[in-house]
Amino acid sequence: MEYEDLRIVDTPSLVRDHAISKLRNAISSGLYPPGARLVERELCEALGVSRTSVREALRQLQSENLVEVGRRRSINVAVITAQDAADIYMIREMLETQAIRRFVALSDEAERKALAAVHKRLVKALSKNDMPQLSAIASEFYERVLIGAKSRVIYEVARPLLARVNYLRIRSMAEPGRLDGGLKEWDAMMDAVQAGDADRAAEAMAVHLRNARAAIVARLEADEKTAIPAKRKAAS
Amino acid sequence: MEYEDLRIVDTPSLVRDHAISKLRNAISSGLYPPGARLVERELCEALGVSRTSVREALRQLQSENLVEVGRRRSINVAVITAQDAADIYMIREMLETQAIRRFVALSDEAERKALAAVHKRLVKALSKNDMPQLSAIASEFYERVLIGAKSRVIYEVARPLLARVNYLRIRSMAEPGRLDGGLKEWDAMMDAVQAGDADRAAEAMAVHLRNARAAIVARLEADEKTAIPAKRKAAS
DNA sequence: ACATCTAATATTGTCATACAAACTTGGGGT
DNA sequence: ACCCCAAGTTTGTATGACAATATTAGATGT
Numbered sequence: 001m002e003y004e005d006l007r008i009v010d011t012p013s014l015v016r017d018h019a020i021s022k023l024r025n026a027i028s029s030g031l032y033p034p035g036a037r038l039v040e041r042e043l044c045e046a047l048g049v050s051r052t053s054v055r056e057a058l059r060q061l062q063s064e065n066l067v068e069v070g071r072r073r074s075i076n077v078a079v080i081t082a083q084d085a086a087d088i089y090m091i092r093e094m095l096e097t098q099a100i101r102r103f104v105a106l107s108d109e110a111e112r113k114a115l116a117a118v119h120k121r122l123v124k125a126l127s128k129n130d131m132p133q134l135s136a137i138a139s140e141f142y143e144r145v146l147i148g149a150k151s152r153v154i155y156e157v158a159r160p161l162l163a164r165v166n167y168l169r170i171r172s173m174a175e176p177g178r179l180d181g182g183l184k185e186w187d188a189m190m191d192a193v194q195a196g197d198a199d200r201a202a203e204a205m206a207v208h209l210r211n212a213r214a215a216i217v218a219r220l221e222a223d224e225k226t227a228i229p230a231k232r233k234a235a236s
Numbered sequence: 237m238e239y240e241d242l243r244i245v246d247t248p249s250l251v252r253d254h255a256i257s258k259l260r261n262a263i264s265s266g267l268y269p270p271g272a273r274l275v276e277r278e279l280c281e282a283l284g285v286s287r288t289s290v291r292e293a294l295r296q297l298q299s300e301n302l303v304e305v306g307r308r309r310s311i312n313v314a315v316i317t318a319q320d321a322a323d324i325y326m327i328r329e330m331l332e333t334q335a336i337r338r339f340v341a342l343s344d345e346a347e348r349k350a351l352a353a354v355h356k357r358l359v360k361a362l363s364k365n366d367m368p369q370l371s372a373i374a375s376e377f378y379e380r381v382l383i384g385a386k387s388r389v390i391y392e393v394a395r396p397l398l399a400r401v402n403y404l405r406i407r408s409m410a411e412p413g414r415l416d417g418g419l420k421e422w423d424a425m426m427d428a429v430q431a432g433d434a435d436r437a438a439e440a441m442a443v444h445l446r447n448a449r450a451a452i453v454a455r456l457e458a459d460e461k462t463a464i465p466a467k468r469k470a471a472s
Numbered sequence: 473a474c475a476t477c478t479a480a481t482a483t484t485g486t487c488a489t490a491c492a493a494a495c496t497t498g499g500g501g502t
Numbered sequence: 503a504c505c506c507c508a509a510g511t512t513t514g515t516a517t518g519a520c521a522a523t524a525t526t527a528g529a530t531g532t
Contacts (some may be wrong), residue, residue, distance in 0.1 A: 015486065039512070041281035050487045055514095056295060063299035065392050072495065073513060089429075094330040153323035156301055157393060251515065275483070286516045291485095308524065309484060 019047050019057040025076055027066055028167045034079040038067060049202075064163045078164070082220035085168055088161055089213030095158040096142065096209065097202040099149040100189070104198040107148035112193065115144050117191045126183050131173050139166050141186075172219045185211060238270055238318060255283050255293040263302055263313055264371075270315040300399045314400070318456035321404055325449030331394040332378065332440040332445065336425070338385035340434040341414045347384040348429065354380060355426045362419050367409050375402050377422075408455045421447060 023043070043054045058075055061067045061228050068078045080088075103111075105108045118141045125134040142162055186209035192201035259279070262268050279290045294311055297303045304314045316324075339347075354377045361369040378398055382391045421444035428437035 041512075052486060052488090055292075056485095059292060059295050074495095075513095081343070083387075084389050087387045091331070091389060091393055094334075095327070098326075098330075107301060151319075151323050153320050157327055157397070161393070192249075205355070277483075288515060288517090292514095310524090311484095 010021045014052045015049050016056045019049050019053050020060050022047055023057055023061055024066065024163060028170050033079045034077050036077045038075045038077065064160045066163055066167065080164060080168060082217050082224060085220055086213060086217050088164060089190065089209055092161055093206055093209045095154060096145065097205050099146050099154050099158060100201045101198040102149035102151060103145050104193055104196055104201050106150045111148040114191065115193065118144060120187060122186060123183065135166060135169050135173065138169065168216050172216045251285050251289045252292045255285050255289050256296050258283055259293055259297060259375045260302065264406050268313045270313050274313065288409060298464060300396045302399055308347045316400060318453050318460060321456055322453050324400060325445055328397055329442055329445045331390060332381065333441050334388065335382050335385040335390050335394060336437045336441045337434040338387060339381050340429055340432055340437050342386045343384035351380050351384065351429065352426065355422060358422060359419065371402060371405050371409065374405065404452050408452045455462060
């Protein structure tokens with residue numbers, strides 16, 4: 001008898017993964033603000049792990065472009081300019097309209113059901129103005145679309161962008177504003193997906209991303225005008 | 237007096253970077269064939285560096301998707317399927333047509349001159365059927381286009397794909413075939429760039445990538461039919 | 473000879489240390 | 503004030519260690 005298929009996939013939770021998600025959260029939430037220098041030894045203490053693990057985590061964040069190396073080899077939280085954000089959303093529009101088309105064409109029943117469930121949670125969080133939840137759920141929504149598109153490559157290329165999108169979203173949501181707009185856009189997307197209409201779904205995604213882009217770019221441009229600090233340190 | 241601008245940017249050549257490019261070459265060239273398991277200790281000996289550095293290099297290659305982790309945590313050379321290749325080229329078409337448009341619009345005189353020079357070297361290598369050179373020069377061509385597009389984000393997203401493209405190209409070029417076709421396509425691209433015609437440049441890039449994609453996908457599909465070995469080891 | 477279980481060996485993930493080279497900083501000294 | 507050097511930091515790399523798994527090679531029974 002073969003129990004292989006039944007066995008729970010063992011994921012002995014690596015220290016490194018834990019460190020990565022802690023750091024990602026710290027950056028997204030603004031604990032380490034844009035431009036802040038990340039010193040290995042300090043992160044070791046903060047995370048309670050060895051330098052080995054911290055360094056591996058930093059390399060991962062580097063490949064996600066959440067941190068960048070300064071001229072002096074220092075690691076700093078990435079500064080995302082309005083131009084960067086505009087480009088990120090332009091590229092997402094290319095990739096994710098394609099992804100949602102494939103989702104409509106290739107996803108199975110379970111995946112569509114799961115996406116609908118996420119959408120439902122999204123609506124609820126939106127109605128409660130529960131920002132932190134909202135951001136997490138939105139990320140899950142995009143990720144499920146990418147997974148359902150069933151293309152390893154699309155996933156690999158688009159997914160790393162979501163880390164920065166999350167980071168941007170949390171910043172742009174600090175201010176209220178375009179939350180209601182987002183609701184209708186998501187409804188339209190979900191509606192098209194459930195109707196199996198790839199064209200409409202892609203268009204809804206495009207509209208959604210263009211609006212989100214406009215909102216975030218406007219926010220960043222406003223920020224850039226007000227403050228151009230020379231150096232920033234991490235929050236104590 | 238300020239000499240800052242004159243000083244050569246010191247790049248104390250990290251061991252890690254050396255290891256990364258060695259490994260990339262070893263994979264591209266087929267020394268470590270698709271699916272081969274990469275054992276840290278062996279790489280240490282082969283490269284003459286410590287495990288610390290090997291591990292950092294492997295993580296970098298992992299973020300470039302040149303290697304992948306097996307279920308048992310082993311690191312294996314990525315197996316790129318025909319489907320993967322098709323997707324890679326589809327995404328490149330999206331990104332690099334956009335990139336070359338921006339190149340036409342935003343590059344300065346020096347960048348265009350440099351691109352033309354690369355094109356010239358490309359033509360020469362092509363006429364000599366100098367495959368290894370050809371591949372290196374083609375990579376440089378794409379990279380210059382990405383840099384001249386002056387978008388950090390486009391560069392960050394598109395550039396990692398080039399590692400795998402290089403790997404694919406070397407494989408597909410093992411056979412002769414579509415080299416002459418490539419020549420005309422590159423000429424057309426260069427021509428449009430020098431004429432400052434973004435639309436034509438983008439179209440030439442699109443045609444080029446679609447043809448390259450067809451050639452490579454055909455090659456991989458043929459390979460996949462002939463051989464499906466269970467395990468592969470590195471070449472001794 | 474063949475399948476199977478077991479003990480020996482390898483491999484990975486993580487930590488702790490060490491040290492050189494490069495960088496930063498805090499004080500003198502002028 | 504300004505300049506320069508010594509001391510302390512920080513990063514990159516190497517080495518060694520060890521637990522937890524994997525894998526392999528043997529030993530064993532049929």
